[in-house]
Every structure is written in structure tokens, then in C-alpha cells.
Amino acid sequence: MIPLPNNAEIFPDADSVARAAADRLVALCAESKQERIAICLSGGSTPKRLYALLAGPDHVGALPWERLHWFFGDDRFVPWTDEASNVHMVRTAFGDAPIPEGHLHGIPTDGTLDAAASAYSDTLRAFYGADSLDPARPLFDLVLLGLGEDGHTASLFPGKPAVNEREAWVVAVPEAGLTPFVPRVTLTFPALASSRQLLVLVTGAGKREPLTRIAGGEDLPARHISSVGTLTWLLDRAAADLG
Ligand code: 6PG
Numbered sequence: 001m002i003p004l005p006n007n008a009e010i011f012p013d014a015d016s017v018a019r020a021a022a023d024r025l026v027a028l029c030a031e032s033k034q035e036r037i038a039i040c041l042s043g044g045s046t047p048k049r050l051y052a053l054l055a056g057p058d059h060v061g062a063l064p065w066e067r068l069h070w071f072f073g074d075d076r077f078v079p080w081t082d083e084a085s086n087v088h089m090v091r092t093a094f095g096d097a098p099i100p101e102g103h104l105h106g107i108p109t110d111g112t113l114d115a116a117a118s119a120y121s122d123t124l125r126a127f128y129g130a131d132s133l134d135p136a137r138p139l140f141d142l143v144l145l146g147l148g149e150d151g152h153t154a155s156l157f158p159g160k161p162a163v164n165e166r167e168a169w170v171v172a173v174p175e176a177g178l179t180p181f182v183p184r185v186t187l188t189f190p191a192l193a194s195s196r197q198l199l200v201l202v203t204g205a206g207k208r209e210p211l212t213r214i215a216g217g218e219d220l221p222a223r224h225i226s227s228v229g230t231l232t233w234l235l236d237r238a239a240a241d242l243g
Pocket of ligand 1: 042043044045046047073074075076086145146147148149152153154155
């Protein structure tokens with residue numbers, strides 16, 4: 001077994017990680033008294049199972065879709081119709097889930113990269129209703145993140161300036177540090193930390209190396225994942241090297 005992050009929970013496989021995350025979202029919604037519930041989605045391949053599960057028969061009826069608002073922790077700066085787009089991935093995985101018009105807040109990918117980051121920052125500020133984040137009133141009820149094999153999360157890549165951004169909520173990432181090598185738009189660590197709950201979903205043997213490097217003290221971006229609320233790593237046995 002590799003050395004694990006604090007607050008790690010281990011599950012037999014990727015499907016059980018997805019089920020655990022889905023159950024947490026259902027519980028969060030059941031406990032929430034808020035008119036609107038803000039979820040920040042991660043991209044990549046790991047969360048596809050979760051998103052399909054949420055839209056599936058075991059969970060779709062348990063979620064208050066009319067109160068849920070879905071945001072993105074990052075996206076690739078490609079059209080939403082592009083296979084590499086996280087909006088494309090989420091829309092595909094959610095299928096015909098009853099998401100009301102205007103409740104899926106994709107990061108714009110027309111115009112310039114900087115304009116897209118600025119526009120998404122405006123979207124978040126308008127939803128939040130203030131220009132600065134109050135730790136007592138998190139922007140998101142739940143943030144989902146993944147872990148890249150190079151130790152990145154969202155589109156916060158090793159050695160790139162976005163990792164150190166502490167003021168802006170959303171920044172442009174002209175050069176991705178891992179495939180797909182397209183420009184990105186990403187939320188920053190302060191914005192991602194503005195969460196009641198933050199779950200990092202990590203599955204597969206390919207993530208043992210970054211997990212080990214992080215546990216060994218290497219200053220990789222994912223070490224800086226934090227939350228003003230709770231932070232939990234949901235790992236499968238393959239990622240935790242438990243055979
Ligand atoms: C993205 C994601 C990214 C992802 C990790 C893990 O846009 O690619 O936001 O941060 O979570 O790269 O990706 P996998 O789940 O595909 O391993």
C-alpha cells in the first residue's frame with residue numbers, strides 16, 4: 001500500500017468510488033436547506049461513471065435537479081461539441097438527466113482565452129452575489145476534483161503560474177502540462193477551496209505514482225487542494241496499491 005493522503009477512503013473499484021460520491025451528493029442535497037445547490041464538476045475520464053450514475057435509475061429520482069446548478073472546475077479551450085471538451089463529456093454522461101435550462105454553467109470557449117476566464121469569473125461572482133469569497137459562506141456546496149498522473153488537478157499544472165494564483169477565481173492556462181495539449185481555463189485554488197465539501201476521486205494504478213510523490217512531500221499542485229469545509233480523497237484499491 002502506498003502512503004495515503006489524510007482523509008482517504010478506499011473502495012474496491014472505480015464503480016464503488018463513483019457510488020460513494022453519488023451517495024454523498026444525494027445526502028448533501030437531502031440536508032441542504034438552500035434554494036440553489038452549487039456543484040463544481042471535474043473533467044477527464046474518472047468522473048464519467050459518477051455523472052452517468054447520477055442520471056441513472058438509482059439516483060436520478062433522489063436529486064433535486066431544479067435546485068442543482070452545475071459548474072466546471074476547468075475546461076479545455078475547445079468548442080463544447082469537441083470530444084476533448086469537459087462540457088461535451090458531462091453532457092454525454094448526464095444524457096437526458098432533467099437539468100433545467102441555464103443550470104449547466106459551461107466555461108465559454110469562444111473569443112479569447114483571457115476573455116473566457118474573465119467571463120466565467122463574472123458568472124461565478126454573479127451566482128455567488130459578492131466579489132470576495134467568505135469562508136463562512138462557500139461558493140460551492142460540493143467540489144469534485146481529479147488527480148493527473150503529473151500531480152495536477154483541475155488545470156493547475158506543475159510549474160505553471162496558475163498554481164500560485166491567490167486572488168483571481170478563474171485564470172487562463174495557455175499551455176497545458178499534460179495531454180490534451182490545448183489551452184485551458186481553470187478555477188484557482190482559492191475558488192476550489194470555497195466548498196462545503198470537496199471530494200478528490202482517484203482510481204487506477206496509474207495514479208499510484210502521483211499519490212506516492214505527494215505523500216513523499218513533493219510540491220505537486222494537488223498537494224495544495226484544500227477546502228474551507230471538508231476534504232476527502234476517494235480512492236480505489238488499484239490507486240492505493242492494495243492489489
Ligand atoms: C481535465 C480535468 C483534470 C483531470 C485529471 C485526471 O480537464 O482533464 O479536470 O484535472 O481531473 O487530469 O484525469 P483522468 O480522470 O482522466 O485521469
